[in-house]
Amino acid sequence: ALMDYGQQMQRGFELGLEYATNGTMAVAGRPIEVIWEDTTTVPEVARERAIVLLDEDQVDILVGPTSSADAFAILGLAEEYQKVLMLEPAAADFLTSGVSNRYVFRSARNTAQDSNAMAAVMINNVPNAKVSVLAPDSAFGRAYVTPFVAALxxxxxxxxTQEFPPADATDFTPYIQRIINSDPDYVFVIWAGANNPWRQLSEMGVxxxxxxxxxxxxIAALRTMFELEGQSGFTVYYNEVAQNPVNDWLVKEHTARYDMVPDIFTSGGMAAAMAIVTALEKTDGDTDAEALIQTLRGMExxxxxxxxxxxxxxxxAQQxxxxxxxxxxxxxxxxVPELVRVIPAEEVSDPVQTTHAR
Structure with missing residues (x-):
């Protein structure tokens, strides 16, 4: 799945550069060159290939990666080499906490913002909602549940109740039964993978x-979720939900070139590219890390x-x-995710976990 996410992100990033530079692929007369490396979703490999980009290719800015574990492995390199790292789409909220450094920016949302959005949906529909949670017993699952509990x-x-089946579980019966017994106003399900609980949730009447x-x-995961018809939720992006000229262009161009609509990580890649071009326009093409840091801070x-x-x-990034x-x-x-309302950034905003030196 992460390989698919990487391809989405790459296509979105390249389209974002094209859109933001009006097709010139240059800023202030300086052409933009993009070099891609595959982390193979192994943190040690991510670090090795980032070092190659920094040492041998002499890149000015690092962008990525997909995996939060890979991102954690390269955070320190940004400070060591004094180069800006733009995180996209790695989402673990701790990546912008005290483990980070002043060279790291994240154009993507994070897991705490996702949790705030989910809590906002529930409270918007049922004030003082009582919620039971089903999530995999993994770093992924717990990274969502912990901030969700605080946000709710x-x-x-x-x-x-919080139920954590093994991430490779195929029988969710005892976990679902305990959720039924708790009689919640809402059941919050967090899952990723083909062994999802939707069929059993349907069979057990949830x-x-x-x-x-x-x-x-x-979209690939949405194909396995027809049981959710009529239920509510939130999304970071769906091609028919976001309604603005940038997305209109993205949907049109992506469909024309790849014969498919853009997906979640396509949108994220485009956002990262647009952030970088916006900053470079403001620095008149200066890629010095200090100039970029001062420009990116607070930048819209x-x-x-x-x-x-x-x-x-x-x-x-706030969004x-x-x-x-x-x-x-x-x-x-x-x-199909159908828009109910835009959840404003103020409802999504996560707590500040660290303050970088200026």
Whole structure:
């Protein structure tokens, strides 16, 4: 899956450079050269290949990677080589905490922002909602649950039970039964992988008798989620949900070139490219890290999901997300996220975890 995410991100980044430079692929007379390396989703490999880019290719800016573990492996290199690292789409919220450094910016959203969006959806529909959670017993699952619990409680809700089946589970019966017994207002499901719990949730009556929410993932995963018809959730991006000129251009161009609509990580790649070009325009093409840091801090930039800006303290991008309803549509081979409302950045914003020296 991460390989697919990488391809999406690469296509989006290249389209973003084209859009932001009006097709010139240059800023202030300086041509933009992009060199791609595959991390193979192995942190040690990610670090080795980042060093090659920095030492041998003498790159001015690093962008990526897909995996948060890979991102953690290269955070320190940005400071060591004094080069800006633009994180996209790695989402673990700790990457912009105290383990980070002043050379690191993230144009992507993070897991805490996802959690805030999910909590906002639930509280918007059921004030003081009582929620039960089903998530894999993995770093991925717990990285979502921990900030979600804090976000929900801050908004007046509470968590009744947290169920963590093994990430490779194929029988979810005891975990689902305990959730049913807790009688929640909402069931929050966090899952990634083909062994998803949707069929059993349907068979055990959860989807019929309870409100169930989740984040709308990439289109490949949406093909396995038809059981969620009528349920609510949130999304970072879906090609028909984001409504602005940048996304209109992205959908048109991506469909023309690749015979498919853009996906979540395509949007993210484009956002990272637009942030970089915006900063380079402001520095008149100067790629010096200090010039870029001072420019990027607090800088607003456009993206396929609307305006974003980098928080000056920890360099985490602030952005809107989308409340959606899952619907079926004729001619679609997947469940479709339909826009309910834009969740403003103020509702999504995560706590500042560190403040970098200026």
């Amino acid at each position: 409680e801050e908004k007046g809700g509470s968590v009744l 989807l019929e008798n309870f409100r169930v929410s989740t984040g709308a993932p990439e 930039f456009d993206s396929p999901t609307g305006k974003r800006w980098f928080r000056p303290e920890d360099h985490q 809107s997300l989308f409340e959606i309803k899952f619907v079926t549509k004729e001619g679609y081979d997947h469940i």
